[in-house]
Amino acid sequence: MQQxxxxxxxxxxxxxxxxxAGNDRKDFFSFEDLIDQKINALDLLNNPGIYVINVAGHxxxxxxxxxxxxxxxCEDEIIITRLFDAPRELAWRVWTEPEFVMQWWGPKGxxxxxxxxxxxxxxxxxxxxxxxxxxxxxxxxxxxxxKKPERIVCTDSFxxxxxxxxxxxxxxxxxxxxxxMLVTVTFDVQAGRTKLTLRHAGIPAGEMRxxxxxxxxxxxxxxxxxxxQAVYKKTE
Numbered sequence: 057m058q059q060x061x062x063x064x065x066x067x068x069x070x071x072x073x074x075x076x077a078g079n080d081r082k083d084f085f086s087f088e089d090l091i092d093q094k095i096n097a098l099d100l101l102n103n104p105g106i107y108v109i110n111v112a113g114h115x116x117x118x119x120x121x122x123x124x125x126x127x128x129x130c131e132d133e134i135i136i137t138r139l140f141d142a143p144r145e146l147a148w149r150v151w152t153e154p155e156f157v158m159q160w161w162g163p164k165g166x167x168x169x170x171x172x173x174x175x176x177x178x179x180x181x182x183x184x185x186x187x188x189x190x191x192x193x194x195x196x197x198x199x200x201x202x203k204k205p206e207r208i209v210c211t212d213s214f215x216x217x218x219x220x221x222x223x224x225x226x227x228x229x230x231x232x233x234x235x236x237m238l239v240t241v242t243f244d245v246q247a248g249r250t251k252l253t254l255r256h257a258g259i260p261a262g263e264m265r266x267x268x269x270x271x272x273x274x275x276x277x278x279x280x281x282x283x284x285q286a287v288y289k290k291t292e
Contacts, residue, residue: 058111059246061139063104070100072116074109075247083109085116093117102273105137105251134256134269138276142287144243147250148205150283151241160278161185162193163271177202181210182219192217193227197239205243212237212256224264232260252276 058074058081069086090097095116100107107116140147150156154171161168162185169192171183182196196215202208213221213236214229224233237258244251254272259265 057108057117060100060104060107060109060116063101065097065101070097072100072104072107072109076111081111083111083114085114089114090116099135102269103135103137105139106135106253132258132260134259134265134272135253136269136272136276137251137253138280139246140250140252140280140283142250142283144205144245144250146286146290147243147252147283150279150286151243151252152208156282156286157183159282160275162278163274164278175199175202180219182215184217194219196221200238207243208239208241210239212239230260230262230264232262233264234258234260 060072060074062073064071069084071082071084073082087097093115107118109116152175154173158168158171161183165188166185168185173181177199179199184192184194186192194215194217196213196219197211200209214224216222221235225231240255242253259268
């Protein structure tokens, strides 16, 4: 099995890419192939890093346990995987230290004027993000598990500026959002790079889940930029 590193959409299918002994490889799967193999084409395009390819058998499988095409265990989860050219220890710091987090927290166009993090099991965080229109949104949670530099599990809730949990309707969002969700982030070493997998559980299906996924993708794009700058400064 080879880890898929990227994918590209074509009119009649998806081309996937991976590295083998330092050489770039690729293969093409029609949409019919993916349906037969119970692979969600949209997820393969958005999150190629959670899939592996059996080259000889021309098959693709999810590398995330319990998250097949029809798995009920992932019905309320967003799963995003990224691969970064950075050491795991630095990727951990950029994810957990407020001075870094404030540079990438929130979707494109948003800023983060405040972020407080008590990084210990039982500790809490309270971070804000400010929209281009100047509206502040606060998030708060409690750290349930911390295994430095490998894994973080924390709750996630909408909050006011004092850290009190509030319903999503407080910010004009769908009342279907639960008061508490769960975020799990893992950092794995892969060929000298860091594979980050984010799982955000408890988000109801529909528009709000799609918006949340898009928000995380844009935040991770910003995270990649901050991490890249940190790598550059470290090597100066």
